Amino acid sequence: MNSRFQEKDNVNYDVKGIEPAITETESISQEPFSTFSSDNNELTSEGGLNNTWTRFKNSFKRFELEELDPNLTDAEKIAIATARSPLKHTLKKRHLHMIAVGGAIGTGLFVGSGKALRTAGPAGILIGWTVTGSMIYCMVMAVGELAVIFPVSGGFTTYATRFIDESFGFAVNFNYMLQWLVTLPLEIVAASITVNYWGVDPKYRDGFVALFWVVIVSINLFGVKGYGEAEFIFAVIKVITIIGFIIMAVVLVCGGGPQGGFIGAKYWHNPGAFVGATPGLKFKGFCTVFITASFSFGGSEVVGIAGSEAENPRKSVPGAAKQVFWRIILFYVICLLLIGMLVPYNDPV
Template identity: 35%
Template sequence: MTDPSVADSKHVRSDAVPAAFAGPDTRPAPSNLDESDFVTVREDQDLRRGLHQRHIGLIAIAGAIGTGLFLGLGGSIQTAGPLGALLGYATVGLIVCAVQFALGEVTALLPVTGSFVRHAEVLVDPALGFAIGYNLVYGNCLSIPTEITAICVLFQYWTDLNSSLWIMVFIVLTVIVGLSFIGIYGEVEFWFALLKIVFIIFLILLGLVIDLGGVPGTSRIGFRYWNNPGPFVEYIASGSWGRFLAYWAVMSNAVFSFAGVESIAMAAAETRNPRVAVPNACKRVFVRVATFYILAVLIVGMLVPSDDPRLDDESGTAAQSPFVIAASAAGLRGVPSVVNGIVITSAWSSSNQALLSGTRVLYGLALKKQAPAIFLRTTPWGAPYVCVLFFSAFMFLSFMSLSDGALTVFWWLVDLTACGVLISWITVLLNHWRLIRAMKKQGLSLSRLPWHSKFTEYSTPAALVICVVILFTAGFPVFTTGNWSASSFVSSYLDIPLVITAYVAWKVYKRTSIVDLSEIPLEEALERAVGDVELEKEHPLWRRLVGILWD
């Protein structure tokens, strides 16, 4: 069942990774690596490598632009004001840049499917890999119905048809893509990513035109709403403390908006020349964040006042989207529907990405005998169909939106998902921090890494501390007077005890230990990496400039 391209390409051979990840070709892996030496060989046999450079580059952008930006931004502006929301998204944007750089450095050295889950096994503790693996399975089980619920919210803007119709349609479409050849998924995400790029650029330009009075019959807005009602909104408390709490309150929304960027390396072993392709996509994230998110948040803050009652529309439809509000106010009747349609495709694209990430992690867990062997079954074209069917069952959680406000369910799932995303980011940063420490302890120069930036030696520990603080304070409103909510508390913090329980349980069951920095097989990994990098082709200047935004 092995893809012929596997045999022909030196960049996807099973010996292109350390012994801890490779098949039984050189030496047995240490006992505390939990049989992960079996993974790559089986993946080469069962899975197909259908992702190319253009796929992985666009998937990175597809992961960075999701429904959180479109549905969550209005609530952030209302909670923190235009400047508070801008600072909140900028803070999380810098964290995302640190996470992507850390992920790129580790993946360039260890390009394996499962990404930071398997990195954690070798760099930190096999029990952590087990816990984070199931955390990702759990998180993606929730992410998919979150996106489908968002689709229901968006369709309510157009029609009163029962939401169950749209739920079933998009469940079927998502399952079809999940069961298809990986190359088909790559093509779907490629074109949806292009659509997202064109759309967000269109919204930014349209917002500037509206703000500067370029639409006939509308006056120039400028920074009017920054003066009245003001750049900040007080939240819970008053004065400077209240403005700070408002800024901090948008963190969960911002984290959810960026959810998915860490999944770029999940299919590293299913990507040609991953030591170059994955870091290339990771290192461009800063420009993408600055262009697509920060500008979008800035423009929306200029177009819609934070006290606009439409941002708190209780109908729970896309009418409360700040982009729709701004276009409607300018008399552009067709724009709201275009916005709605594009965001629906964005939501479906995000659900496809969550399904790919979740199925690959679950398949990897089954390979290591940490999940039932039935999840190893694949189609003749390499799709892990039992894993897909497992996630399909959880898609029906989106029917919860029929018995309650769809937007209420959406926000429950946002909180649950944001907590899991933060834990994943913490793992990525911890892996990289351990790699840097291990390199120094073993007397290895950091310049020997296939890809390294001096910036990451400082950004990783700083981002790690901030992520931990956000994780434990994201649900702070429930602890203030008169704001207790059992559902909010559970959705904000449920994931933390789940991960700790999984970690402790596997640690006790397998008697694993934290890997000693001196025992991590870095020398062998570095030697293998030297001969396993295909140099990039020299492209014209115009193409390199365009490649800053997409590959």
């Protein structure tokens, strides 16, 4: 896998019979980019608030490509169109690395792990997240490899169309759209619920939902550079929070809490490592973990999509993809192990 990431910069690839083969530096037409740049220069010369509003308004317009050969198939037209998309390529290496670190750290770990612990027990969540994480690792490495060789607009959603079939690509894109249509409100509501832990009156929860929604929309209005900076800041906050939790949890497990006394793995013995009185119930509870674990790793694929916006995908994407292994071990396995030591699965709270 590592050797594949170190391929030469100019890798030829042929997609569904397109001749000549598309290359990263040669076949992508420079005319669309030059036209797009000249438009930006003209807008910049206007200056002031009018310039900003004009760029914002024009950003919603469909970018027009030159007319393609009508004899090309739909797959060939899609391949050429995605290769010539006017991407900004403004994401730096630090952006991509922090997107990889913080992309899948969210409600699945901070909120969903509590329900999983109650239904499966400490051993169940540890095994379930480890198994799911191993599959996610393989997926991210494969997506990262494709993003290095084919840094085109759309990421993995485009690969399904180009390498399998248009109908399959449509299904992938449609399902991915539905995923985020469900995930976005779910994440916002979960964030508003989390605020209640700071003693906020529940009647203000709707206000926090609106506030978080405005923040998310505002970030997306600043383009890919604004998204990269926001993800960088949020990922740093997540990492600091989790590292702080790990340190505090280790101290508590070792008996450094206000009540004192060594905790260790006593909750793995009483009430037990798995939930259920019979092996069948224990296995059933363990299987329910995979739903929460799979949801918690959602966002790992963003590395493959954001890679097309990187300044140098061949250098930044491999490092970001390889960080997934350490993220799974440090931020999920270790955290869930400590949670299982600190909280019994039958805790009423």
